[in-house]
Amino acid sequence: MTSNIRFMSGDLIDSDIRVAKTLPSKYYTDEKRFRKILKSFKRTWQFVGLSDQFTSAITPIDHIGRLLNEPMVRVQDGESTHMLSNVCTHRGMVLCHEHSDAKTMQCPYHGRTFNRDGTMKHMPGFEEVVDFPSEDDHLASFDIRTWNGFEFTSLKPEVDVEDVFRPIQERLGWFFSDLKYDSERDRNWDIDANWMLYVDNYLEGFHIPYVHPELNEALDKDGYTTECFEHGVLQVGMAKEGDVCFELPESSVDSGKNIAAYYWWFFPNLMINVYPWGISVNVVVPNGCDSTTVLFRSYVKHPELLEQGAGAELDKVELQDQFVVENCMKGLRSSSYKRGRYSAKHELGVHHFHRMISKLG
Ligand code: FES
Ligand SMILES: [Fe+2]
Known part of the structure; x- marks a missing residue:
């Protein structure tokens, strides 16, 4: 009974990231909660x-x-x-x-x-x-x-598609033309972890220096930013001097910056990664409480830029992410771990996602 009341409460995750605690481990390991959270997918695009x-x-x-x-x-x-x-x-x-x-x-x-x-x-x-x-x-x-x-x-859309994607449309609408689907680059990754761990990991660049040494080489450490929106999160990675970056039109609010990648996530399970070569879409498909498949689909705009900069070696980056995500799943089943705290500097996206999950009725 108590746990149900807490599940409904938005205050489970404090709105002030500096005092907030992360989602309790039960959210990732309990079958009943898994099924309840999954119902929210029916209301999304x-x-x-x-x-x-x-x-x-x-x-x-x-x-x-x-x-x-x-x-x-x-x-x-x-x-x-x-x-x-x-x-x-x-x-x-x-x-x-x-x-x-x-x-x-x-x-x-x-x-x-x-x-x-x-x-x-x-x-x-x-x-x-x-x-x-x-x-x-x-x-x-x-x-x-x-x-x-x-x-x-x-199945039961609550919000218009245009409203969900308004932030990406305003920021990057100019990029969405001449995209060609490349089935050779399709990947279906099976992961032994709860789907939310995959999303948590996606929503912070905090782990990049530790988990992705090669990607870390392509990104400027000080230029990584996170912005939260009503229906999602945007992370922007800056390119290191001389590395491949977007040729941004003057109309872009980012004009003049060396941007290596835009990482967009939309609640609950869609990632739209925009690289100078094109777009990598990730769809997170929960199979069960501790089993997830992530679909990678690639839409290429500038093939000559594939395998350069932050959009290169995506398979390697994915396997590095899976190592930490699967091991967090093992760790969350431990009786000694209940919940953690957020970095107020680096984990705004994770905090935003957890707040959204905690508010599901
Ligand atoms: S014809 Fe389709 S189930 Fe019988
Ligand atoms: Fe990662």
Whole structure:
């Protein structure tokens, strides 16, 4: 009972970072809390992909099914793009398993067939069934929104896509053109840790000198900044003298600075890393309380700048991060650790995230 009341309280994490304590370890290890927190994902916009990357008319979006317990299939139907339920309305079989350009979608269980707009077209053996088909026999459809060519879906959106992404639009809207999806750079990383540990680690550059010696070489130690927004956090890394950085337009508020990377995080599980070469999107997919898969998807704008500066060797950086994240998971199960404190200088992003989590009802 007591723990429930504390869970609802925004004061679990004090708004003053100098006196605040971090999220209690139970938040990372308790199954019930895990499931409760996961419900908040349904109210957020979840990343689907860049419109141009879908070369087939019918594409099951696997990670959405795992994130929201809601299998979805993206369907191009002439000029219209639909995000349909990928669950057959007969007995609940997952409908599409492969991408295809078929005119219709046929359930592999008993052959129910759907049009690309989700309406039921044909069902064998149902000739004598009364009042069939009805509305319930068509596939449900979900919201789909496009922002700078990227598609997002949501079950119960509470905020407009434009409102969520306003800070990145204002700061970096000029960068979002001519992006090409490069499937060769796809990675799906499996991590033995709670998803929030992955986010915690992402939200501070405090660990860079200790965990990422190579990345540390590319970044100017004194130039790392963190800004918190209503729906996310931005960290900006400055390039060391002579290293690769953005050619910023004069209209940019950052014009004249040597910026190596913009690290954007949006609640709860989306990272948009903007490097001089292009954009690396990370989607954090919780599989269970202590198991997470992180999807890396790359959208290249300037291929000649790949493998330079802060956007280089992302695989190596990822494995270095996984070492600390997995070992924090082990540490958080210890009876001797309950919660810690924040660096008021370096951990503003982590503090902001923990405040958001602590306020979930
Ligand atoms: S479950 Fe799809 S046709 Fe039976
Ligand atoms: Fe890191």
